[in-house]
Amino acid sequence: MSKYSKLAARATAAAMIAAAVSPMLFTGTAAADAPTSTFGGSVWFDRDSDGVADAGEPGRQGAVVKASGAGGEFFANTDANGKFTFQKIPFGAYDVTHSDNGFAATTAATVKITLNAATTAESVDFGVRGASICGTSWNDANGDGKHQADEPRIGDNFLGLHNETTGKDSYENTNADGTYCFQDIQAGTYHVGANDRLLMSPQQGWTKEGGDSKFSFVNGRSATLTLTPGQKIENFDAGYQVGKMDVRATQLLLIWGGTTYDLKDPNTSLSIQVGDEFTIVGGVVPEGNVAEQLRADLTLPEGLKIVDKFGGMSSHIYGQKVSGYFTERRHPGLVEFVGAKVKVEKAFATGEIKLEGLKSIYGETNLTNNVITVPFHAIEAEGHPSTTTAPATTTTTAGVVQANMPQAKVTKVAATGELAQTGANPMPILGLGAGLLAAGGGALWFTRRKAAARD
Known part of the structure; x- marks a missing residue:
């Protein structure tokens, strides 16, 4: 072997040894002999935006938290309860961050921590607020489309929220006082469907549009809603009337x-x-x-x-x-x-x-x-x-000769x-012969979807 060949072989061997023993900082893996620590925290839905995790405020599953600093960059995902844990993180100073364009932040997006043998890292928590849609189901006794104070509310009435981007549905039943609330909604495009009460006793249909009810008179579907992070929509009411x-x-x-x-x-x-x-x-x-x-x-x-x-x-x-x-x-x-x-x-x-x-x-x-x-x-x-x-x-239903x-x-x-x-006809009183509102389904759209979800 020549002099130059021997030198090249020695250099290659040295590089291989160095790679085997050096810490892999950029992948978030510490060297075996470096001192490390463990810390964690949570991401939760701060529904009242007070920066404090209150009882009844759920954790957010699937959120990504990043720690970057002395030992490199590390990532963790929250579990079903919104909890996350970083393990075997080298000692040193770190910035722990969480951000998500789909939700509004209610706490600082970055928390600074220092890991060493003398201290125990405190929990790092991030609050976010999703959009919400809340309202009431009521019986429009006089059929005027307005919700009068003396008109009864409808408890245990079913409503569905449809994400038009992902196609996923979520459901809520009204409380005993007729109120409901979809919460923790990620920003995006949605519509809400109010349950068909045709099979109830007495039989009910949706009340007239243009008043307090936000749902179609024909199929119980709302207009499309484009929700921004943390947006609150209230008084999204569903009115019904006894069918005649x-x-x-x-x-x-x-x-x-x-x-x-x-x-x-x-x-x-x-x-x-x-x-x-x-x-x-x-x-x-x-x-x-x-x-x-x-x-x-x-x-x-x-x-x-x-x-x-x-x-x-x-x-x-x-x-x-x-x-x-x-x-x-x-x-x-x-x-x-x-x-x-x-x-x-x-x-x-x-x-x-x-x-x-x-x-x-x-x-x-x-x-x-x-x-x-x-x-x-x-x-x-x-x-x-x-x-x-x-x-x-020929006489119309109103008795006026046309x-x-x-x-x-x-x-x-x-x-x-x-x-x-x-189905068109020269007179405006006649129907158009096609669906007045395209619903992607019949009047029982959400009922069918709920049944399918249970199967």
């Missing part, structure tokens, strides 16, 4: 060649022949004080082949029946439509068209107005169809194509 509902069948129309005929009008006379193609559509309206899961059936006589569905309701075809429904509840007073595009396949003399608004999920105050039936027949093909009709009159509503032969519907796709 009457589902009423209002219209039965035939659309043919761009003209709309009122089949309820006794003066309407149509000559329907084998081979004719037209659309039959029925209108139903929920009338009451709560949002309704509106459903309706349109049944057609044998001889009319259902070619396709029509109208704003979601629907399915079962033989001679088209069953329409909405997955989300509808505002009262809006006329909604279910219908079918049909073709006459054979002649028949004693047929009947039936429109039925199905019984309300809240029960019914009047079952006599749920159904419209009209006689209907078709003849063998023999020339062109003829019609004789008198002008029809001259522009679909009428008899002389009145054309300007937007029948749009009606088929969206």
Whole structure:
């Protein structure tokens, strides 16, 4: 071996020995023979922001605490109770720090300590405050959307908080006095859902919007909330009212060649022949004080082949029946439509068209107005169809005549194509045929999620 080769080998061996015995400062591991100490502390939710860990204030799990100083940098995570421990830390001075952009700090972010043989390190504690959403559930006895002092509160009512970033949910039940509070919330985007009380006794729906209740009249969901660190939201109340509902069948129309005929009008006379193609559509309206899961059936006589569905309701075809429904509840007073595009396949003399608004999920105050039936027949093909009709009159739920509503032969519907796709109608009183508020789910969204969480 040459002189230079021997020198290089000796240098390499010396470096290896030095690496084996020197402390690994930057990884937070002390040398075996260096004097060390142990210390710890906590990170807790300081809900009253007084800088003192009071009884009932929980620890924060998963917080990261750093100690940096004479022996290097060391890290510890808090356990389920918010506690952390640093072990085998070399003697010397250290800065112990904790910070988290998702929460507001209520204590100093850095604590200085010195570790030596003569002293025992005191507990190092950090207080943080999360955001909170608090409110009350109450029975809106007069249905005005305002929370009067004499209106009773609702205890043991279920609410859910949904994190729109992580998809995680948390839940609270109201106390006996109707109050609830989501606490220790990390900054982010959320919405709250108030429980569906349809299955309670008495049956209740959400009260009107725009008052003291912060939840949708249709699905019990709040608007989206963007919470800042430590933000407090109070009076986030959920109002309910006892449901009263009457589902009423209002219209039965035939659309043919761009003209709309009122089949309820006794003066309407149509000559329907084998081979004719037209659309039959029925209108139903929920009338009451709560949002309704509106459903309706349109049944057609044998001889009319259902070619396709029509109208704003979601629907399915079962033989001679088209069953329409909405997955989300509808505002009262809006006329909604279910219908079918049909073709006459054979002649028949004693047929009947039936429109039925199905019984309300809240029960019914009047079952006599749920159904419209009209006689209907078709003849063998023999020339062109003829019609004789008198002008029809359609009345809204409020009893006001609407001259522009679909009428008899002389009145054309300007937007029948749009009606088929969206449920829209030329008159504002009519429903849109699609969910008014997109909820990502039905009215029982939080109930379903809670059940899933328990499984």
